[in-house]
Amino acid sequence: MLTCDFAERLAVASVAAEQAQFDAVLVTPGPDLRYLIGYDAVPLERLTCLVIRPGGTPVLVAPALERAAAEASPAGALGIDIATWGETDDPYALVASIANASRRVAVDDHMWAAKVLGLRDAMPGVDQVTAGRVVNEMRMRKSPHEVQALQAAADAIDRVHAAVPGLLCRGRSEQEIGRDIAELIVSEGHVRADFIIVASGPNGASPHHEVSGRRLQVGDAIVVDIGGTTDQGYCSDETRTYALGDPGDEYRAAYAALQASQAAATKAVRPGVPCETIDDAARTSLVDAGLGEYFIHRTGHGIGLQTHEEPYIVAGNVRPLEPGMAFSIEPGFYVPGRFGARIEDIVVCGPDGAQVLNARPRDLVMVEP
Ligand code: ZN
Numbered sequence: 001m002l003t004c005d006f007a008e009r010l011a012v013a014s015v016a017a018e019q020a021q022f023d024a025v026l027v028t029p030g031p032d033l034r035y036l037i038g039y040d041a042v043p044l045e046r047l048t049c050l051v052i053r054p055g056g057t058p059v060l061v062a063p064a065l066e067r068a069a070a071e072a073s074p075a076g077a078l079g080i081d082i083a084t085w086g087e088t089d090d091p092y093a094l095v096a097s098i099a100n101a102s103r104r105v106a107v108d109d110h111m112w113a114a115k116v117l118g119l120r121d122a123m124p125g126v127d128q129v130t131a132g133r134v135v136n137e138m139r140m141r142k143s144p145h146e147v148q149a150l151q152a153a154a155d156a157i158d159r160v161h162a163a164v165p166g167l168l169c170r171g172r173s174e175q176e177i178g179r180d181i182a183e184l185i186v187s188e189g190h191v192r193a194d195f196i197i198v199a200s201g202p203n204g205a206s207p208h209h210e211v212s213g214r215r216l217q218v219g220d221a222i223v224v225d226i227g228g229t230t231d232q233g234y235c236s237d238e239t240r241t242y243a244l245g246d247p248g249d250e251y252r253a254a255y256a257a258l259q260a261s262q263a264a265a266t267k268a269v270r271p272g273v274p275c276e277t278i279d280d281a282a283r284t285s286l287v288d289a290g291l292g293e294y295f296i297h298r299t300g301h302g303i304g305l306q307t308h309e310e311p312y313i314v315a316g317n318v319r320p321l322e323p324g325m326a327f328s329i330e331p332g333f334y335v336p337g338r339f340g341a342r343i344e345d346i347v348v349c350g351p352d353g354a355q356v357l358n359a360r361p362r363d364l365v366m367v368e369p
């Protein structure tokens, strides 16, 4: 991201705060702070808080010992004011004096409860609301730079999936495979691994199984859902399903239906289509194949500086898709005690349809045992 990206975001946030009648928007370290000013501060007990006031210059309140780090971040080039506090000062009083609020402040959705309550005490009589309706609205629509960053993350996780078949063999445990995947996630272009799901055989029936000591057996289907964060802060998230040897006719038929479901949902993406219609496209296809009762989660989630963010691709979400919205399409089936499967890609809503960021083949990958 460039300095001009952050300057524009601050300007948009300030206008949105004015429209929402917020006296100030208060943002502590986390994805919203990184989005708005590029400062990837670690959330700690000492208060760091960006104060955005409609019509005013944003002020970053930070501990004195963090000034150098803040100035070294993209925030330092933005020309915002940095107000520091010493170890014995009251940072909450400092934020209150800068916010100068009389009616209502918005606090970021991820703020620690201790900070929310500290700010409440420092601004008695001022209502607190969450800033999500300002910041989430902005983060949901990705700029071309953000789409590039998500594409780089998708390319990196594609490279990891390309190596997964070589890690699967009879007798290896999910934990052993998971450790190898963790190393690959970092070596292929992420700064950290965020989650690693290696769900073999009956473990595949639990969508958020992580890894266990279970050892691969011939005939297992293996759901591998992995993701990490790149140096730009953007996340990857991709699922492919593998099999060690032949998982059987019944499984292969169900998998073919899942592939059709994932393709139908991807094909349904275009501007103006409600999020729930994408979920419906995936679901109808599995219901028709007799697998509806085994598809037990929503079809997808938005992705960006967080793995899960708005928009959610779920029944009841009537929000229309807009160009730049980035989200997962990840239908699955989960048959308790037996097996599971999932196929997941990250897509961006383009002017005429989905731009699919992940490029690994979606067929069931059968590995020689
Ligand atoms: Zn999930």
Ligand code: ZN
Residues within 6 Å of the ligand: 225, 226, 227, 237, 238, 239, 330, 344
């Ligand atoms: Zn995933």
Ligand code: ZN
Residues within 6 Å of the ligand: 237, 301, 328, 330, 344
């Ligand atoms: Zn996902």
